[in-house]
Structures are given as C-alpha cells and as structure tokens.
Amino acid sequence: xxxxxxxxxxxxxxxxxxxxxxxxxxxxxxxxxxxxxxxxxxxxxxxxxxxxxxxxxxxxxxxxxxxxxxxxxxxxxxxxxxxxxxxxxxxxxxxxxxxxxxxxxxxxxxxxxxxxxxxxxxxxxxxxxxxxxxxxxxxxxxxxxxxxxxxxxxxxxxxxxxxxxxxxxxxxxxxxxxxxxxxxxxxxxx
Amino acid sequence: xxxxxxxxxxxxxxxxxxxxxxxxxxxxxxxxxxxxxxxxxxxxxxxxxxxxxxxxxxxxxxxxxxxxxxxxxxxxxxxxxxxxxxxxxxxxxxxxxxxxxxxxxxxxxxxxxxxxxxxxxxxxxxxxxxxxxxxxxxxxxxxxxxxxxxxxxxxxxxxxxxxxxxxxxxxxxxxxxxxxxxxxxxxxxxxxxxxxxxxxxxxxxxxxxxxxxxxxxxxxxxxxxxxxxxxxxxxxxxxxxxxxxxxxxxxxxxxxxxxxxxxxxxxxxxxxxxxxxxxxxxxxxxxxxxxxxxxxxxxxxxxxxxxxxxxxxxxxxxxxxxxxxxxxxxxxxxxxxxxxxxxxxxxxxxxxxxxxxxxxxxxxxxxxxxxxxxxxxxxxxxxxxxxxxxxxxxxxxxxxxxxxxxxxxxxxxxxxxxxxxxxxxxxx
Ligand code: HEM
Ligand code: FES
Numbered sequence: 001x002x003x004x005x006x007x008x009x010x011x012x013x014x015x016x017x018x019x020x021x022x023x024x025x026x027x028x029x030x031x032x033x034x035x036x037x038x039x040x041x042x043x044x045x046x047x048x049x050x051x052x053x054x055x056x057x058x059x060x061x062x063x064x065x066x067x068x069x070x071x072x073x074x075x076x077x078x079x080x081x082x083x084x085x086x087x088x089x090x091x092x093x094x095x096x097x098x099x100x101x102x103x104x105x106x107x108x109x110x111x112x113x114x115x116x117x118x119x120x121x122x123x124x125x126x127x128x129x130x131x132x133x134x135x136x137x138x139x140x141x142x143x144x145x146x147x148x149x150x151x152x153x154x155x156x157x158x159x160x161x162x163x164x165x166x167x168x169x170x171x172x173x174x175x176x177x178x179x180x181x182x183x184x185x186x187x188x189x190x
Numbered sequence: 191x192x193x194x195x196x197x198x199x200x201x202x203x204x205x206x207x208x209x210x211x212x213x214x215x216x217x218x219x220x221x222x223x224x225x226x227x228x229x230x231x232x233x234x235x236x237x238x239x240x241x242x243x244x245x246x247x248x249x250x251x252x253x254x255x256x257x258x259x260x261x262x263x264x265x266x267x268x269x270x271x272x273x274x275x276x277x278x279x280x281x282x283x284x285x286x287x288x289x290x291x292x293x294x295x296x297x298x299x300x301x302x303x304x305x306x307x308x309x310x311x312x313x314x315x316x317x318x319x320x321x322x323x324x325x326x327x328x329x330x331x332x333x334x335x336x337x338x339x340x341x342x343x344x345x346x347x348x349x350x351x352x353x354x355x356x357x358x359x360x361x362x363x364x365x366x367x368x369x370x371x372x373x374x375x376x377x378x379x380x381x382x383x384x385x386x387x388x389x390x391x392x393x394x395x396x397x398x399x400x401x402x403x404x405x406x407x408x409x410x411x412x413x414x415x416x417x418x419x420x421x422x423x424x425x426x427x428x429x430x431x432x433x434x435x436x437x438x439x440x441x442x443x444x445x446x447x448x449x450x451x452x453x454x455x456x457x458x459x460x461x462x463x464x465x466x467x468x469x470x471x472x473x474x475x476x477x478x479x480x481x482x483x484x485x486x487x488x489x490x491x492x493x494x495x496x497x498x499x500x501x502x503x504x505x506x507x508x509x510x511x512x513x514x515x516x517x518x519x520x521x522x523x524x525x526x527x528x529x530x531x532x533x534x535x536x537x538x539x540x541x542x543x544x545x546x547x548x549x550x551x552x553x554x555x556x557x558x559x560x561x562x563x564x565x566x567x568x569x570x571x572x573x574x575x576x577x578x579x580x581x582x583x584x585x586x587x588x589x590x591x592x593x594x595x596x597x598x599x600x601x602x603x604x605x606x607x608x609x610x611x612x613x614x615x616x617x618x
Contacts, residue, residue, distance in 0.1 A: 007251065018579040032540040037387065039267060039377045051289040128381075131346065153478045154351065155494060156554050171361070171499055189495050 006053070010018045014020060043067075045136030053121065061138045063126060066189045071177060072126040072150070073187075078160060080148065081119055084110040084162035091163050092173075099176035108173055115181055123187065124163040128152040130170035135159060139160050150174075196220030221411055224428035227436040228417035230597045234308075235415070235436075236443025238303040243444055244294040245403065248397055251287040252336075259339065263382030267470040267514035274301035292449050292462045293331050295485035299324060306516070307537055309525030310416040316517040318409040323514045325402045328395055333483070335392040341385060342467030343477050349388070350380050351480060355493075358500040377471060400491035417595040419526030421590065428594035479554060487551030488544050492570070494555040495563035505567065510575045519574050521582030529588040533581050540573045 049066050056062055061074040062138030076084075089095050089107045096105060097112035106112045114122055128135050130152065135148030136142040137159070146160035147166045148160065152159075157168030164173040179189040198219040200206045209216055258277050260269040266455040283386045302322065303310055311319035338349045353374050359367035367528045376383035414423055430436070454461065462484060466477045482490050489506050496502035512519075543566045550566065553559040591597040 034373075037376055039375070043383075045378045065474075068377055068381055068473070104444075107445060130354075131351040132357075133351065133480070134474060152476075154347075154480050169497065171501060177208050 015143075020131075026073075035151065041098040048188055050186060050188050053185055054185040058078075058120070063138055066177060070126040071164070071189060072122070072124050072174070073137060074122045074138075076120050076122055078130070081110065083148065084113075084160060084164075087160065087162075087164075093167075094171065094173045096173075097176070098173045100178040101176065101180070108162075108164055110162045113164070113173075113176060113177075116179055118179075122163060123176060123189070124174040125177050126150075128154065128157055128170055129165065129174065130155055130157055130168070130171040193264070194615045196223055215282050221407075222429065225432040225435040226414070228415055228421075228423055228433050228594050229430045229435075230417050230419055231415070231429060231436065231439065232418055234304040235301070235417075236440045237297050237304065238442050239440035240297045240447050241294070241301060242403070244290065244297055245396070245399060248287065248290050249284045249400075251283050251290060252393075252396065253487065254395060255287055256285050256525070257377075259389075261386050262338070263341065263385055263471070266385060266507045267337060278604050281459075282455065285455045288449065289454040289459060289462060290487065292483070293447070294384060295333070297509065298329060299446065299485070302326065302513075303541060305416075306540075307527045308416055308418060309420050309520065309522070309527065311516045312520060312522075312525050313517065314413045315409075315416060318406060319517060320412065321402055321406040321409060321445070323510065324533045325399060325406060325558060326513075327510060328399045328402060330486070332392060332395040332399065334394070335388040338388045338481060339392065340467060341471045343469045343471060343475075344467040344480070346380060346473065347473035347476055347480050349384065351520055353380065353384075355503045355506075356505045361500050405416060416525060417594060418528060419591055420524060420529070420595055421594050421597065424593060425595065474542060481552055484548065484552075487549075488547035489551070491547040491551035492567045494551075495560060504601060505571075512571065516574065516578065519578040521579050522585065522587070523582075523585040524590060530581075530585055531588060531592055532585045533577075536573065536577045536581065539569070543569050543573070558600050 003081070034071070047067065048160045049064065051062075051064050053075070053190050054134050055075065055076045056073065058075050059077050059085065059184050061072060063072055065071070074080075087110075089109055092108050095108050097108045099106060099112055100111055101115070111119070113124075114120075125136055126138070131154060133152050133154035135139040135145075135150035135152040137144040141152045143153075145167075147158050147160035149161045149163055152168065157170035158166050159165050159170075159174060161172075166169070182188050196216055196219055198209075198216045199207045200215060203213060255273060256274050258269065258280065260266060272286070273284050275281070277283075305322070334348070334352060353371055354369045356374070357367040361367075369610045372378060374384070375381065376387060386438075421428075426612065462485075464481065469477075481487070482589065489509060492508045493502040494507050496505055522530060522533065524530060527537050546566045547563065547570065550563040552561050555563075592601065596603050
C-alpha cells in the first residue's frame with residue numbers, strides 16, 4: 001500500500017515537473033515573437049537632430065522631425081512669454097513641467113518649460129497628449145485656441161503659449177523633448 | 191449533431207465508397223439539405239446566409255487585391271491608385287471590397303438586432319450568441335486594419351487616434367500604455383512598420399472569422415433556429431427541410447441585398463468613404479475633422495461622450511461586451527418581442543439610441559452634440575442593466591400561439607395531423 005502511494009507521489013512530481021518545464025519553455029519561445037513587434041535599434045538610431053534657429057523671426061514657428069515625430073519650435077513674442085509667465089501654476093490642469101531636461105516633478109512654470117537664457121524659444125513635441133493628433137497653431141493663419149498657443153481640432157484641446165493644456169480632453173502638457181542650445185542660434189534635439 | 195437523423199443516400203458508387211471513408215457528403219446533407227427549419231421564418235432570417243456570402247466575397251476580392259497591393263509607406267497609396275486605374279477590372283474589385291465591408295456590417299447589424307428583437311440570445315442559444323459577439327469584434331479589428339491599408343489621411347489618423355486609446359492605460363500603471371502603443375506601432379509613431387504588420391493581420395483575421403463562423407453554425411445546428419414566435423420545434427409539422435424551403439427564401443433575400451450592394455459598387459463606389467482618404471498620409475498634418483467609417487460612429491460617439499480618456503475607452507469596449515451578457519440580463523419568460531407589449535417600445539427606443547449615437551459620432555464633439563451623446567450613451571447601458579432585467583419580471587406577455595404550426599395556420603391547426611407525433615417525439 002505504502003509503496004503504491006509513494007509511486008503515485010513520484011508520478012505527481014514528474015507530471016508537475018514536466019508540465020512546468022514545458023510551460024516555461026513555451027513562455028520563453030513566445031517572447032521573441034512578442035518582442036519582434038517592438039521598435040528596433042534602427043528606429044532609435046536617428047535619435048538626435050540639429051536645428052538652425054537663425055531664420056526663425058520673432059512670432060514665427062517651425063516644425064522639424066525627430067524620431068518620426070513633429071517638434072514645434074516657436075520664437076515667442078514678449079507678450080506671449082509674459083502671458084505664459086503670468087499664469088499661476090495651480091490654475092493649470094497639468095501642473096508638472098513635462099520637460100525631459102528637468103526632474104519629473106518640476107512645476108509647470110514657463111521657466112521650466114523653456115531653456116534658461118532662451119526663454120523666448122519654446123521647443124515641444126507637437127503631438128496632442130489626448131489621442132495623438134497634430135494641433136493647429138504653427139502656421140500664421142491657424143486657429144490657436146482660446147489661450148493663443150495651439151488648438152487640437154480632433155476633440156478640442158486648447159494649449160497656451162507655453163504649450164500647456166488649458167481646456168479640453170488632453171490630460172498632459174505637450175512634452176518638451178531632451179534638447180540643448182549648442183550655440184546661440186542652434187539647438188540639438190535628442 | 192441535433193436530434194434529427196440524416197436521410198442521406200449516396201447514389202453513385204464513388205459516393206458510397208467515399209461515404210464509408212469520409213462522410214462529408216452525409217454531413218453536408220444532414221446540416222444543409224434536410225436540416226429542419228421552423229416553417230414560420232421571415233425575411234430577417236435570411237441575413238445569416240447573406241453574411242456568409244459577404245465573408246466569402248471579402249475573402250475572394252481581398253486576395254485579389256493583395257496580389258497588386260504593396261504594404262509599404264512609400265508605395266501603399268500609389269498601389270491602391272494603381273489597382274483602381276490600371277489593373278484589369280481593379281476598379282470593380284476594389285470597389286467590391288471597400289463597399290463590401292460596409293455591406294458586411296450592414297448585414298451584421300441587421301442580424302444582431304434581429305436576434306435582440308426575437309430573443310434569439312436566450313437559452314439555449316447563449317453560446318451561439320456569444321460567438322456572434324466575438325465575430326463582430328473580429329470584424330471590427332479586421333475592418334479597422336483594412337482601412338489603414340490605402341494609407342490616406344483618414345487611414346493614418348484613424349490608426350493614430352485608435353491605437354492611442356491604449357495609452358489611456360498610463361493612468362492606471364504609468365508607462366504601460368505607452369509601451370503597448372509603441373509595441374503596436376513598432377516605432378515611436380505610426381509608420382510603415384505599422385502598415386506592414388496591419389496588412390499581415392488584415393490577411394489573417396478573416397480566416398479567424400471563418401473559424402468563428404464555423405463554430406457559430408455548429409452551435410446553431412445543435413440547438414436549432416429560433417423563429418418569430420420564439421417557440422421550439424415540437425412536431426414534424428412545425429418544420430420544413432432547409433432545402434428547398436429555407437434555401438429558396440435565402441436566395442430571394444440575398445438577391446435583394448445584392449441589388450443594393452451592386453448599386454453602391456457601380457454607381458456610388460466612394461460614397462461611403464471619406465474624401466480626405468484620397469490625400470496621401472501626412473504625419474505632419476491632421477485633417478480638421480476626423481471621423482471613422484459609418485459602422486464605427488456609435489462607438490466613437492460613446493468614446494467622446496465621456497470626459498475622461500480612460501473612461502471613454504472603457505465604455506466604448508463595454509458597449510460591445512455588454513451584449514454578451516444579454517442572455518442573463520433579460521429575465522423575460524418569452525423570447526420574441528412580438529409578445530412583449532411594453533418591451534417592444536423599449537426595443538425601438540434602443541434602436542433609435544444606436545442610430546442617434548451614430549449621427550452624433552459624425553458631428554464635431556462640442557456643445558449640445560456632446561450633451562446628447564451623453565444622454566444616449568446613458569440609455570444604451572440602461573437598456574441592458576435596467577430595462578432588460580426589470581421589465582422581464584413585471585411585464586405580462588401576450589398569449590403565445592400553441593405551436594409554430596399554429597403561428598402560421600391559426601389556432602388549432604395541425605392538431606389532428608400531428609396528434610400521434612406530439613405524443614411520441616418525432617425524428618425526421
Ligand atoms: C472580414 C473580411 C474583410 C473586411 C471586413 C475587410 C475590410 C477592408 C476595408 C474596410 C478596407 C479599406 C478599403 C478602402 O477604404 O479602400 C480593406 C482594404 C484591403 N483589404 Fe480587406 N477586408 C476583409 C478581408 C480581406 C482579405 C481576406 C484580404 C486578403 C488578403 C484583404 C485584403 C485587403 C487589401 C489588399 C486592401 C487594400 C486595398 C484597398 O484599400 O482597397 N481583405 N479591407
Ligand atoms: S487628439 Fe487632440 S484633442 Fe483628441
């Protein structure tokens with residue numbers, strides 16, 4: 001009797017071990033088939049780009065591509081800078097700076113949205129944080145929304161002159177990409 | 191499968207030889223020739239056959255398109271133009287496929303509302319019904335990916351907006367949503383890699399649908415068809431063999447449907463599409479007003495009605511998922527709404543709600559459009575979670591006919607002929 005019980009315990013062990021082994025094997029085999037869909041290293045290769053700002057006059061804006069995404073660069077007027085600086089942070093729906101060059105919890109002041117000494121230049125990724133449309137506001141004739149920055153026509157998000165969300169369904173301010181001034185008129189993004 | 195026995199008799203020697211080795215002929219005969227169908231079916235029951243036709247038509251035209259189409263960001267837009275202008279009969283086959291998907295959804299929605307009206311989801315057809323819900327979901331995924339293939343402005347921005355829905359998961363676990371979206375894209379934005387994989391999946395999914403349809407029909411033939419009276423087949427006189435009766439009726443329905451289909455293919459091939467999709471995809475410019483194809487409009491209205499991004503996504507998926515629970519939410523004792531004097535009105539209110547959501551989905555998301563979208567979204571769900579369970583308990587149904595035969599021939603009909611049969615359950 002006891003040997004019979006022992007026998008079935010050994011069998012149980014073998015069954016569990018074999019199934020566990022096969023299960024782990026299946027999971028390991030599955031991994032490459034999932035991972036192949038992720039962005040590969042060649043998508044990361046074009047990770048930085050240099051932009052000459054000298055042709056962009058005050059009040060003008062340009063759009064450049066970085067990692068397949070549009071980056072908005074606006075040479076803001078003194079009025080636009082001032083109106084962005086005057087907003088108290090606690091009035092903002094999203095009160096963190098979303099600036100990759102700063103700490104993740106930096107408050108969304110206009111200073112924190114721009115580079116020190118170059119406050120007139122605003123550099124942001126031009127993709128609405130709601131569902132990814134490209135907001136209007138780069139061209140002179142565009143609708144710029146209730147706060148004079150950008151307006152996303154897809155579901156009606158309004159951004160201010162520091163590209164912070166003020167009204168509409170978008171949850172976050174437009175992201176400031178990693179960038180630095182390499183001379184007074186040139187920046188490197190990424 | 192079901193209780194009836196096939197009276198299949200192979201006639202040729204080859205037929206007999208095959209029947210002993212692989213009885214496909216017997217299976218087909220039993221399931222599609224002498225299968226008993228209720229004798230009171232109306233034209234709303236022809237849509238199953240119509241849907242089968244639509245699926246085959248999409249497969250055939252789709253495989254032809256794939257012979258000429260190029261799934262790359264540089265060539266996709268031009269290759270569809272090439273199909274429409276240069277390929278022999280490409281103009282016709284492309285139009286059949288593009289309008290075919292609208293026709294497929296039209297038929298599927300009619301089929302679905304037929305099921306809702308006549309209570310076809312109720313026991314014992316729960317699995318049959320749930321398989322139908324899976325088919326609708328698979329059709330949506332297929333059509334969504336197919337719509338990306340022409341790589342026009344609407345294609346590109348529809349893919350962007352819909353894949354971005356998953357980024358709402360970031361508000362539950364930060365980073366997870368973004369990771370899923372980049373995994374779907376194969377990049378940091380929608381790109382040629384996205385198009386390429388969508389093409390592969392657009393080719394695959396219809397075959398998954400074929401498999402689901404096979405299960406759907408299997409489940410149907412185990413429990414038998416529902417019918418306008420919502421009664422079960424009890425006697426021989428309640429049913430007629432599928433061939434020629436149901437097949438002939440299906441053929442009439444199918445040809446009427448094909449008239450509409452052909453009208454669109456030959457006279458209005460681009461009517462159901464969007465003009466912006468004749469502009470090549472441009473990642474730098476979003477069209478001023480993004481709208482999905484008509485068959486997605488009600489869900490789009492629900493998505494935009496909710497002020498929270500995640501909440502909108504959840505309700506949108508819930509609007510389909512809740513269908514799967516209808517068999518348990520509906521507490522009524524009778525199946526068919528024909529015999530439910532109060533529920534009938536709520537059914538039509540529900541139909542109106544879906545149409546209204548479709549209308550609102552096509553309008554810009556502002557002002558009173560949003561307010562109405564909220565009202566109708568609320569009723570959409572209330573119908574399932576309040577009206578169905580409560581009304582079923584308090585409503586008194588009208589008197590049902592005694593049998594399917596009586597439903598057709600009037601009270602007392604068929605009694606004499608089938609008295610013996612009723613006592614001893616009939617096998618055909
Ligand atoms: C469940 C069945 C199917 C549905 C609902 C469906 C739906 C669609 C839709 C909505 C489009 C976009 C048409 C346009 O706006 O121009 C499309 C395009 C396309 N589909 Fe399908 N499809 C199905 C099956 C298939 C199959 C089996 C293939 C075979 C590979 C296929 C190949 C293609 C190709 C190559 C295109 C791009 C050409 C074009 O845009 O017309 N489809 N499909
Ligand atoms: S994508 Fe910009 S508001 Fe929805």
